[in-house]
Amino acid sequence: MAKFPGIKGIFLDENPLTEQSSKGVSGIGIPDCGLKKSDLRKDGSAYIDSKYIRKNPPALPEVSEPAVVRHFTRLSSWNMCVDTVFYPLGSCTMKYNPKINEKIASLENIKNLHPLTPANLIQPVLKIVDEFNNILCGLTGLAEFSFAPQAGAAGEFAGLKVIKKYFELKGENRKTILVPDSSHGTNPASSVLAGFTPAEIKTGKAGTLDAEELKKFISKDVAGIMITNPNTFGVFEKDIKKIAEIMHKNGSFVYMDGANFNAFLGNVKVSDMGIDLIQLNLHKTFSTPHGGGGPGSGALGVVESLREFLPVPYVKKTAGSNIADINAGKKTSSVDKNSDKKFRGANFVYELSDDRKNSIGKMTPFLCNFAVLIRAYAYLLSLGRDNIGSVSEIAVLNANYVKKKLGKILPGSDPFEEGTCMHECVFSDKSIEESGISTVELAKLLIDYGFHPPTVYFPKNIHGAIMIEPTETESVRTLDNFIKAVRQIKFKTKKSKAVKSPQKTKVGRVNEVLANKQPIFKY
Numbered sequence: 001m002a003k004f005p006g007i008k009g010i011f012l013d014e015n016p017l018t019e020q021s022s023k024g025v026s027g028i029g030i031p032d033c034g035l036k037k038s039d040l041r042k043d044g045s046a047y048i049d050s051k052y053i054r055k056n057p058p059a060l061p062e063v064s065e066p067a068v069v070r071h072f073t074r075l076s077s078w079n080m081c082v083d084t085v086f087y088p089l090g091s092c093t094m095k096y097n098p099k100i101n102e103k104i105a106s107l108e109n110i111k112n113l114h115p116l117t118p119a120n121l122i123q124p125v126l127k128i129v130d131e132f133n134n135i136l137c138g139l140t141g142l143a144e145f146s147f148a149p150q151a152g153a154a155g156e157f158a159g160l161k162v163i164k165k166y167f168e169l170k171g172e173n174r175k176t177i178l179v180p181d182s183s184h185g186t187n188p189a190s191s192v193l194a195g196f197t198p199a200e201i202k203t204g205k206a207g208t209l210d211a212e213e214l215k216k217f218i219s220k221d222v223a224g225i226m227i228t229n230p231n232t233f234g235v236f237e238k239d240i241k242k243i244a245e246i247m248h249k250n251g252s253f254v255y256m257d258g259a260n261f262n263a264f265l266g267n268v269k270v271s272d273m274g275i276d277l278i279q280l281n282l283h284k285t286f287s288t289p290h291g292g293g294g295p296g297s298g299a300l301g302v303v304e305s306l307r308e309f310l311p312v313p314y315v316k317k318t319a320g321s322n323i324a325d326i327n328a329g330k331k332t333s334s335v336d337k338n339s340d341k342k343f344r345g346a347n348f349v350y351e352l353s354d355d356r357k358n359s360i361g362k363m364t365p366f367l368c369n370f371a372v373l374i375r376a377y378a379y380l381l382s383l384g385r386d387n388i389g390s391v392s393e394i395a396v397l398n399a400n401y402v403k404k405k406l407g408k409i410l411p412g413s414d415p416f417e418e419g420t421c422m423h424e425c426v427f428s429d430k431s432i433e434e435s436g437i438s439t440v441e442l443a444k445l446l447i448d449y450g451f452h453p454p455t456v457y458f459p460k461n462i463h464g465a466i467m468i469e470p471t472e473t474e475s476v477r478t479l480d481n482f483i484k485a486v487r488q489i490k491f492k493t494k495k496s497k498a499v500k501s502p503q504k505t506k507v508g509r510v511n512e513v514l515a516n517k518q519p520i521f522k523y
Contacts, residue, residue: 004485005085005450010073011506017061027065065493080452082289082304085480087419090233090455090467091184091425093262093284096474100382101287101375110374115366119352125351129315129368132377137296139388140278141271142301147368148311152259154363155279155298156226160194160276161360162302162309163253169358174223174252180209181461182231186255196223207416209232211242218246224253229273230263230422232459233415234399234467247460253277258301261285262395262471263423266388270505276303286376297321297372308358313367316353392474395423398479402468405483415462429464434465436495439464442486444509445493449485 036255063071080087087094097144110125119126129147136145149155160177167174174395177191188198201217206487209227225247229237237243240277244254256270258278262285264270270278282297283290302310380388403425407414410431429439437445443453443466455467470479489498500509 004481006448006504011078014071014074017063017068018059019265020063020067021061023062023444025062025064025286027068046090046178058079069422082393085450085452086450086470086474086482088454088468088470089452090234090426090469091259091458092455093259093281093423093469093471095262095284095287095471096454097287097289097375098379098382101378103377105371105375107516111371113279113370115370118348121403123350125370126315127348127351129370129373130317130350130378132373132380133315135377135380136280136299136301139266139269140275140280140301141269142278144306144307144310144314145280145301146310146314147297147299147373148363149279149298149300150364150369150372151296152184152279152281152284152298154255155281156190156255156257157193158298158311158360158363159225159255159277159302160196160226160301162300162306163255164195165309165358165360166253166306167223172220174221176219176222177225177255178217178222178225180216180225180227180231182207182209182235182459183226183228184231184232184259185458185460187226187228187257189356198226198432202344203231203233206419207235208237209239209243211239211246214243218250218252220250222247222250222252224255224276226255226257228257228260229518230260230424233426233462234421234424234469235416235419236263236422240273248274259284260423262391265392266385266390267392271303276308277301282372282376287371287379295369295372297369308356309360310356311353311361311363312356312359313362314356315367316351316355318349318351319347322331326344385517387504391472392423395470396421398470398472398474399423399425399468401476402470402479402483405479406468406486409483409487413466424467425468426459426462427466428462429466430521432490433464435490435493437493437498439466441498442452442489444501445489445498446482446485448504449489451482451485 029093082094082096113122113125125205133145133147137143146158147232149158157368166324175195175197177196177198178193178201179187180201180203182203182320188200191198199217199222201209203215204213209470214225225243227237227243229240231237247254253276256273256275258270258280261278261280262338265285278301279298280286280301282288282299283295288295288297300310383391387415403414403421406425406427407417410427413427413429413431417424417429439456443456446453454469456465458465497503502508
């Protein structure tokens with residue numbers, strides 16, 4: 001009988017910390033701050049205005065250190081995470097995160113770095129930002145990246161603002177952004193927020209955009225197209241170069257949503273496709289933990305003609321004899337494209353500069369989400385240039401392995417059965433519904449088998465969609481186990497069990513509609 005990594009252990013009951021509180025119990029000792037109540041209320045020299053001083057102490061639980069540690073450790077055992085189970089969320093790239101990245105991000109001089117530290121005191125940090133920028137430019141063929149956007153959608157928004165600013169300076173009031181129905185769901189929203197009107201283009205039966213169909217939408221009102229490649233179906237846009245030629249001939253830009261860059265990493269430069277702008281989700285492709293609202297980074301890359309519009313501040317690399325020059329306010333010459341040849345062996349100084357007069361402005365209070373960037377930087381350096389390409393190669397291989405194996409178990413459910421997929425594959429609910437099981441029931445049942453559910457009911461234009469992205473970090477053994485679980489669910493699970501699943505978790509089946517409409521924030 002097949003064995004699955006399902007939930008077989010025990011779940012310890014856990015009360016809220018407020019119910020474990022005992023007066024006078026403390027896990028840590030906080031030193032006296034030296035202030036007295038009289039100091040806080042002194043007229044004219046008060047440290048804190050009296051109106052901000054609590055009349056009663058906060059109702060915090062009083063618990064010991066072991067109680068706190070055990071409480072959160074037990075709670076963590078109730079959840080699934082990428083460190084415990086296969087996490088095949090399509091379109092999310094939930095890959096395992098190597099612990100060496102976490103080790104580097106946890107170094108004292110990195111994790112304790114204050115974002116307002118003067119540039120002359122953080123030269124190595126700014127050098128890392130500059131070098132990482134150069135690596136991304138090498139991988140994409142683009143001219144420069146901004147790390148100001150702190151999410152993928154924020155990167156989209158920044159890119160569209162760049163396009164808008166470009167046309168404003170040209171005196172053109174272009175209002176339309178073309179968005180294929182195979183693009184990510186945030187693309188239309190980002191277009192509207194940036195001041196454009198999205199126009200949806202339908203994809204063909206092969207799941208790709210047809211260049212001839214695109215021509216019907218072309219006009220001088222079109223500022224650009226937002227195209228996801230590989231698209232949300234996990235299919236490569238084979239007409240991408242033709243699409244870029246059509247857009248460029250119209251004076252329009254090609255924005256590529258780079259959330260699926262894991263399918264290309266190290267093997268294809270997007271500049272060769274004719275891409276003008278791209279956001280790279282560092283927290284997806286470059287292996288940084290994500291979820292729960294952060295952390296994230298939607299690094300925005302652009303071609304040379306759009307560099308002047310990128311957000312500020314940015315890291316400016318200049319040549320000088322020593323760092324004392326910048327402290328003394330001495331002028332240094334900007335480093336040009338041939339900087340490595342021109343200043344070989346010279347010292348460099350890194351500054352935070354706001355000198356782009358056509359910039360779209362500031363997006364965040366500080367330069368970037370450095371904690372995400374340093375993990376991505378460590379990830380790429382640990383792989384090395386010779387191994388980076390294997391990331392996308394194995395990711396694509398794994399996705400096609402799942403596609404072919406599940407295609408036999410779920411016949412007639414693969415809307416793009418004839419071709420190959422890229423980094424993810426998608427199925428409809430046609431075959432599992434014949435067994436009396438719905439998409440959501442399949443997802444819930446997989447939890448009992450020890451797998452996080454795949455993305456369901458997305459993309460929206462595939463009925464009962466089941467979207468699976470195995471990433472390159474999963475082994476054949478894990479994929480085979482997952483495939484066996486789907487087989488067993490389809491052929492051996494009764495409807496009466498399916499509607500009650502999951503049954504082996506601490507919290508069983510919940511009413512998701514009610515949970516959304518009437519959330520409980522008791523604790």
